[in-house]
Amino acid sequence: MDRPVISRGTPLTERADAARNRLLLLATTREMLAEHGADRLTMDDLAERAGLGKGTVYRRFRTRAGIFQALLDDDERAFQEQVLGGPPPLGPGATPLDRLIAYGQARIGFLIEHRDIARAALDGNRPVPAGSQTPISQTHIRMLLGQLDLGAPDPDILAVQLTGALDGPLLLYLSSDLTEPAAETGERVARSWQDLVRRICRP
Structure with missing residues (x-):
């Protein structure tokens, strides 16, 4: 059990540019949440704030709910690391x-x-x-x-x-x-x- 648990969201292999975009989008989402809360966040606003095309955001998350699912998955990984090796x-x-x-x-x-x-x-x-x-x-x-x-x-x-x-x-x-x-x-x-x-x- 004391081994990393693979979470469900991110593929095991990821292109370098896709990985950079994912990290940028997650960081930008956190900034926007801190400023305005979850209710006002839209995919179009996220794309504009991150400086990426709307298609990139939609391919990554598919839906608005997907943005928040990705955040949960990212934080879940950090939580699991604390359980397994903290x-x-x-x-x-x-x-x-x-x-x-x-x-x-x-x-x-x-x-x-x-x-x-x-x-x-x-x-x-x-x-x-x-x-x-x-x-x-x-x-x-x-x-x-x-x-x-x-x-x-x-x-x-x-x-x-x-x-x-x-x-x-x-x-x-x-x-x-x-x-x-x-x-x-x-x-x-x-x-x-x-x-x-x-x-x-x-x-």
């Missing part, structure tokens, strides 16, 4: 229980922080936001459960259930309450995750 307890070197708690809390923080991008990534052809289910979550949680040796009758299903607690749609729903700041919601969910894991892993 400092403990998120990365290797801590006990399985501490890593399981840290992973869930970091995943919750990641999705809450990216909630606006995840909502903008909604596509009519996709039932859930991009990034809501990632290859690493279920596999990583299953590995840590195996190291804990809980004697669970079906650790594979338990891993699925715990992964479900970190799904993007659930966290988007929880963070949609305008009466509570998203950061506060994230802290509450993170505390609840720790309580859930400790109860499941209690001897």
Whole structure:
């Protein structure tokens, strides 16, 4: 498990000019989001700001939602690197229980922080936001459960259930309450995750 997980968005091989354009477009998108938010970003404005042709932008992302899916994919890669090789307890070197708690809390923080991008990534052809289910979550949680040796009758299903607690749609729903700041919601969910894991892993 402690090996890089290939994310779904970028091909394994990419022409140098295409790679440069991708990096430029992602950086430009981040600038525009910081200035104006997700609602006002358009593909035409992105092309103009980046100094690229509209066709280049449309070939890269295809739809407006594709812009935000690419951002999530890019940030997902960085998150995975922290899980696979970063400092403990998120990365290797801590006990399985501490890593399981840290992973869930970091995943919750990641999705809450990216909630606006995840909502903008909604596509009519996709039932859930991009990034809501990632290859690493279920596999990583299953590995840590195996190291804990809980004697669970079906650790594979338990891993699925715990992964479900970190799904993007659930966290988007929880963070949609305008009466509570998203950061506060994230802290509450993170505390609840720790309580859930400790109860499941209690001897």
